[in-house]
Amino acid sequence: MTRITQKNQRKSVNKKPIGADKERLVFHRISGDSCAMEIVFSVMQESDGGYVAECLSHDIFTQGNTWEELRSNVREAVSAYFFDQPKPATVRLHLVRDELLASA
Numbered sequence: 274m275t276r277i278t279q280k281n282q283r284k285s286v287n288k289k290p291i292g293a294d295k296e297r298l299v300f301h302r303i304s305g306d307s308c309a310m311e312i313v314f315s316v317m318q319e320s321d322g323g324y325v326a327e328c329l330s331h332d333i334f335t336q337g338n339t340w341e342e343l344r345s346n347v348r349e350a351v352s353a354y355f356f357d358q359p360k361p362a363t364v365r366l367h368l369v370r371d372e373l374l375a376s377a
Contacts, residue, residue: 281291310361314347326366 314326314333324343325336328351335350344366350364351364 309361311363311365312351312361313365313367316343316366318368318370 312331312333313329315329316324316326318324318338323336323338324340324341325334326347327334331354333350335343335346337346347364347366351360355361
């Protein structure tokens, strides 16, 4: 399911710390026209195992139960958001993992 909303209307999401590793994935748009713009999504893994992605520069939000489903939903959301204007040349997914370590 893909949703595009205003930031102040977005449902709050329970984000549970899951680790300290960071992963990033860049994929290129497959259409003919290109714009030099790149947009970045911050991706958090949910406690149930799914993922939530939030674009850092535009009001685009989406989610997926698996990484592959999230990638597909991000592509769909970006395409829908930019339906009447040039689409970005690249989309970057930045997986953020947060871990709190107690001091000894």
